[in-house]
Amino acid sequence: MLPMRLSRYFLPVLKENPSEAQIVSHRLMLRAGMIKQQAAGIYSWLPMGYRVLKRIEQIVHEEQVRAGHIPMLMPTLQPADLWRESGRYDDYGAEMLRIKDRHERDMLFGPTNEEMITDVFRSHVNSYKDLPHTHEFLVLASTGESEVFYDDRVTALKLGDREIDYDNWDEVAKVCEEFTTLYARTDETHDEGVFNGVPEANRKVGRGIEVGQIFYFGTKYSESMGATVVTKDGGKVPVEMGSHGIGVSRLLGAIIEASHDDKGIIWPEGVTPFKAGIVNLKQGDAAADAACEGLYKALAAKGLECLYDDREERAGAKFATMDLIGLPWRITVGPRGLANGVVELTSRRTGESEEMSPEAAVARIEEIYAAHP
């Protein structure tokens, strides 16, 4: 997508804190014009928020595919009959939205997809030969949004950098070992005694946000819904099942929780909605306007999506908006600097500024993002 002029964009920022938002990430998303609440727990993603959401989704998707996932899509509107088979139609209470279609058939708004995938599976997979050769499921407790106690080495794991041969039992076992032996608990399951066994240098206590989980179902769904395969010796067994997921929108919130200050969001380069912001300090000044246009086009030519604040606003208002929405880099353009042939490149994270020629600024931005494809 091309760079965007703020005067033509839709960015409804709020100067004051909405009263209903208590959590800092929620507050900042509302203030930065990323989301709009439509009902309890139901939000519209406004342009700025949508860009970040899609960006994170894309990263997660790419990594999942790299790890061997095969994407597919299942309906949210689901027939009640499948849920009756698994027994969950009655287990769920008012939490589940139940509806009837025009033929008076019972339908539901599926909060999850186990019944769907089990039905797909049982329709098309009959033999053990059709199954992938997975050796083990890893089961992690959900972390919740709470205090967490963990061994430092848990977060030091660098999974993306390694190649694993899933047919090699020893290799897989080694990874499992890495996951399952290190201590990592929420306050609900925390054991002070065991935690004290962790080397003191690695002992960490902090706030945790659940952004994903892994569940092991066993044969809960396969048995009740008849998802079986024929084994080597001709027998019939229900398949072992499990699931895992990443909450993309929650991940977005977690990033803000971890990366903000009192002025607003600070986007990491990898997920920022725009690579940089261009602030024209004196809209209508011939030199400033021309310099901004030049930057805007030069960055666009290099495929760098930036946001040009070309509004008729005071400098202070433009700075405040940029700080709030959190673009990691800002190019400030004004008559004063241009008289010396320079613009200012400012890091949102450190607040440090550096004066340089417009060409040098473009080169720097390009260089910075070469490291964040």
Add this chain to the structure above:
RNA sequence: CGGGCUAUAGCGCAGUCUGGUAGCGCGUCCGUCUGGGGGGCGGGAGGUCGCAGGUUCAAGUCCUGCUAGCCCGACCA
């Protein structure tokens, strides 16, 4: 589903106790001076006070019922 809190202009709030002309800040619109961190001055628009009943000469304010939102819990992938 339980417990607590809230509802007044687009947003943030006062006014409710003690009933009597609908207020403030921000935003917005017009004009003007400005122009390197949410600017100054002048002028304007904008509200069936969440909804429905009731008490009263009179209800934003008192009473009853409802609805919506927020927080905590329960539930859950």
